[in-house]
Amino acid sequence: MKEDFLHYLWRFKKFDTLNLVTAQNESITIIKTGDYLELSGPDFFNAHIKIGSQKWAGNVEIHVKSSDWYLHNHEKDAAYENVILHVVWENDTAIFRVNNTEIPVLVLKDYVEKEVLDNYNALVSPKTWISCEKQIHEIDAFVFKNWQERLFFERLERKSKFVYELLEETNQDWEAVLFCLLAKNFGLNTNGLAFLQMSKSIPFSIIRKESFEVENLESLLLGTLNLLDGEKEDVYFKDLKFRYFYLLHKYQLEKSFIDPVQFFKLRPDNFPTIRLSQLANLYQKHQNLFSKIIALKSAKNVYELLNVSASSYWQNHYQFDKESPKKAKTLSKSFVDLVIINTIIPIQFAYSNIMGDSASEDLIDFMNEVAPEKNAIIDKFSSFGIKSKNAFETQTLLELKNEYCNHKACLKCAIGMELLKNN
Incomplete structure (x- = not known):
C-alpha cells in the first residue's frame, strides 16, 4: 500500500x-x-x-x-x-x-471496495516498461492532449530553472545566458559539460568585443578547451595559438580547469573542432543574437538565422594537421531542431515568465513545426500506438516517461487517473 x-x-x-x-x-x-x-x-x-x-x-x-x-x-x-x-x-x-x-x-x-483496490494493483503492479502500456492507446484524445500540454510546460519549468541560475551567475545578462546555453547545446551530450564550462570561463564582454573577427573567437573557444595545446606544423593552428595567447594577455585571462573534450565515437561532423568553429561563426555573423532569438516565432525563421558553417579551414579538415575531402560543414536541420528544443524554446519561456507575458500558445505552435525526435523512448511509445508527429509531442512523452512512469507516479498522471476512473 x-x-x-x-x-x-x-x-x-x-x-x-x-x-x-x-x-x-x-x-x-x-x-x-x-x-x-x-x-x-x-x-x-x-x-x-x-x-x-x-x-x-x-x-x-x-x-x-x-x-x-x-x-x-x-x-x-x-x-x-x-x-x-x-x-x-x-x-x-x-x-x-x-x-x-x-x-x-x-x-x-x-x-x-475490493474492486477499487484490484484496479489500482492492476495498474501499478506489472513489471513492464510503463504500467499502462497495454491501455495507454485507449485514453480519450481530449484527455491525452490536455495532459500533453501540462507535461510540456512542466518540462519547460524544470529547464527554465537552469536559465534562472545562469541569470544569477551572469548578473542578469541575457546575451551571456544565451551563449552558455548555445555552447552546451553545441557540445551535445558528449561534450556539453565541457562546452558549458568553456562558456562560463570566458566573460561574455570579451565575446562581444572580439565578435567582429571570427579567428579571434575561434582561438578563444578552442584555446579555452585546450585544443591549441602542444605544437603542430599546421599554419592555421599556429595562427590561432598566437591569437589565443595574445587575447589571454590582452584581457588578463587565467586558464581554468575544464573537462577534456572527446572525439571518440563521435561522427566527424560533431567533432568539437567543427562545432566550436560553427559557434564562433554564428557570433561573428550575428551581434545582439539574444534579441533576434527572442523575436523568433517559427522554425523556418530559426533555420534562416542559424544558417552558418564552419570556417573555410574546416571545409577540408576535422582536426589540425589532418586534411580531409572538402565538405561544407553547415548546421544541419536536425541539429538546429535540437537547438530549438534545448535552447530557444526554454529561453523564450523563461524570458516571457520574467517579463510577465504569456507565450504558451506561441511556444506550442513553434514546437509543432519541429520534426519529432528519434530515440529509444519515442520508439517504445510508438510500439504502444502512441505516434509522434512533432517535437511538442516527443518532448511531452519524454517528460511522461522520466518524471512519471519511471517513478510509478500513476496517481499524479492524468492517464493513470483516467484508467482508474474507467476501470
Missing part, C-alpha cells in the same frame, strides 16, 4: 462515505475533503468534517499506518496541531496532540 493511493481515495471519495465511523466509534460526515496542495505540512488543508455532533474545520493528514505520525516527527511540528482527522490504512497506535487529546482516526481499508 502506498500513501499516494490513499490520497487518491480521499481526494475523490473512492470509498463508502455513508457509514463512516472513527476508530473511537464516532460517526463521520465529510462535508469537504480539503484542498490537496502538495505542500509541506498536512496533506489536505481546510477540510470540513462532522465528527459525532461536532463540526470541525481544519486539516487532514494521511498515512499508511497511524504510527507513521511519530515516524515522521509530526508531534514536534506545530503545522500539524490543526489536524482534525487522521486517515490511515492501518491503525496500529493512538496519536495525541500536544494538549494530550487524541486525534480522531478513520481506518480507510474498512470502507474501500
Whole structure:
C-alpha cells in the first residue's frame, strides 16, 4: 500500500462515505475533503468534517499506518496541531496532540471496495516498461492532449530553472545566458559539460568585443578547451595559438580547469573542432543574437538565422594537421531542431515568465513545426500506438516517461487517473 493511493481515495471519495465511523466509534460526515496542495505540512488543508455532533474545520493528514505520525516527527511540528482527522490504512497506535487529546482516526481499508483496490494493483503492479502500456492507446484524445500540454510546460519549468541560475551567475545578462546555453547545446551530450564550462570561463564582454573577427573567437573557444595545446606544423593552428595567447594577455585571462573534450565515437561532423568553429561563426555573423532569438516565432525563421558553417579551414579538415575531402560543414536541420528544443524554446519561456507575458500558445505552435525526435523512448511509445508527429509531442512523452512512469507516479498522471476512473 502506498500513501499516494490513499490520497487518491480521499481526494475523490473512492470509498463508502455513508457509514463512516472513527476508530473511537464516532460517526463521520465529510462535508469537504480539503484542498490537496502538495505542500509541506498536512496533506489536505481546510477540510470540513462532522465528527459525532461536532463540526470541525481544519486539516487532514494521511498515512499508511497511524504510527507513521511519530515516524515522521509530526508531534514536534506545530503545522500539524490543526489536524482534525487522521486517515490511515492501518491503525496500529493512538496519536495525541500536544494538549494530550487524541486525534480522531478513520481506518480507510474498512470502507474501500475490493474492486477499487484490484484496479489500482492492476495498474501499478506489472513489471513492464510503463504500467499502462497495454491501455495507454485507449485514453480519450481530449484527455491525452490536455495532459500533453501540462507535461510540456512542466518540462519547460524544470529547464527554465537552469536559465534562472545562469541569470544569477551572469548578473542578469541575457546575451551571456544565451551563449552558455548555445555552447552546451553545441557540445551535445558528449561534450556539453565541457562546452558549458568553456562558456562560463570566458566573460561574455570579451565575446562581444572580439565578435567582429571570427579567428579571434575561434582561438578563444578552442584555446579555452585546450585544443591549441602542444605544437603542430599546421599554419592555421599556429595562427590561432598566437591569437589565443595574445587575447589571454590582452584581457588578463587565467586558464581554468575544464573537462577534456572527446572525439571518440563521435561522427566527424560533431567533432568539437567543427562545432566550436560553427559557434564562433554564428557570433561573428550575428551581434545582439539574444534579441533576434527572442523575436523568433517559427522554425523556418530559426533555420534562416542559424544558417552558418564552419570556417573555410574546416571545409577540408576535422582536426589540425589532418586534411580531409572538402565538405561544407553547415548546421544541419536536425541539429538546429535540437537547438530549438534545448535552447530557444526554454529561453523564450523563461524570458516571457520574467517579463510577465504569456507565450504558451506561441511556444506550442513553434514546437509543432519541429520534426519529432528519434530515440529509444519515442520508439517504445510508438510500439504502444502512441505516434509522434512533432517535437511538442516527443518532448511531452519524454517528460511522461522520466518524471512519471519511471517513478510509478500513476496517481499524479492524468492517464493513470483516467484508467482508474474507467476501470
